[in-house]
Amino acid sequence: MFSSNWLLIHFCLIINCLLANSTSDEISYYVPSEGGGTSLNRATISGLGEPLNVIISAKSSPEILTNSGIQNFAKSIGFSQECLGLHRGELQKANLGDGNGWVNETKLFRQDFGDPFLGSCLETFIGGNHFRFWRQNGTKASSGALFLSVSQEEDLNHSHTIVPNGYNLGRDRLVANATTGNTAFGNRKYFTRVEYVDGMLPAGNVGVNHGISQDGKVAVLTITAGPRFLPSKNRGISRFTQTNFKPINFLTRLSLTP
Structure with missing residues (x-):
């Protein structure tokens, strides 16, 4: 039989080993301004920008940081790719201080009103939340x-x-969707933690597109992808779809758009 002291010692050794191999020393992100970048993107030819007001931390599950991973997560919080995959307007640019200089947005997602397939078409007509x-x-x-x-x-x-107040509203609504319990899409569930950071983005409207003030807060999200689960009859449906979306409502709202 092992003594209680022996078990306690080995338990402590295991804990120390886990802590030594934890990701606590990994970089969540680099502050753009420290590398010559900025937390305002470039939205117009004249140089006005829009705030980079949400960061998905590099401490998130690795799959989240891929294009397919962020797309699936976005659908779990009520956003989908642009209507029919078509983009209108100029691409915005950002300089993240990583040595790449000013680069075009990777992708844009629009609020889908609970329908991950056609809902972003409705947002195109009636407006709503969106992110690039x-x-x-x-x-x-x-x-x-x-x-x-x-x-x-x-x-x-x-x-x-x-x-x-659209920059603050957009950020806060996205964060609320992501952090109100677990979210899911397809056969993947997500748990999201948020931390707010000051100082990266000057508060106010200097240099901000449309002259709209924002509070300077950046929401840093750390997203953990849970284990995959067997799909149910509702496979592919986000938690917003079953409560908020009905096809007749989509068609009605679209037909009433002036």
């Missing part, structure tokens, strides 16, 4: 973190300008 992202992967600062520019926008008739 960039990956920090240059040779100077290769964290792998994703930097998001999130905002709430007007409808198509208003040329998708940002609503009053």
Whole structure:
């Protein structure tokens, strides 16, 4: 029989080993300004920008940091790729201070109103929340973190300008969707933690597109992907779909759009 002291000693050794091999020393992201970048993207030819107000930490599950991984996660929180895969308008650029300079957005996702297949078409017409992202992967600062520019926008008739307080609103609504319990899409579940960081983004509206003030807070999300589970009859449906979306509502709202 092993003594209780022997078991306690070996338990402590195991804990120390786990701590030594933890990811606590890994980089969540590099601050863009420290590498000559900026936390305002470049949205217009004149140089006005929109805030990079959400970061998906490099400490997230590795799959989240891939294009397919962020797409699946986005669907779990009510966002989908652009309507029919078509992009309208100019691509925005960002300089994440990683040595890549100013690069085009990787992809844009729009609020899908619970329908991960056609809902983003509705957002195109009536407005809603949306985000574009960039990956920090240059040779100077290769964290792998994703930097998001999130905002709430007007409808198509208003040329998708940002609503009053739209940068703060867009960020806060995305964070609320991601952190209210677990989210899921397809056969994957996610758990998301948030931390708010000050100082990376100056508060106010200096240099900000549309002259809309924002509070300077950046939400840093750490997303953990849970084990895959067997798909049910609702496979591919996000937690928003079953409560918020009905096909007739989609068609009705689309037909009523001026």
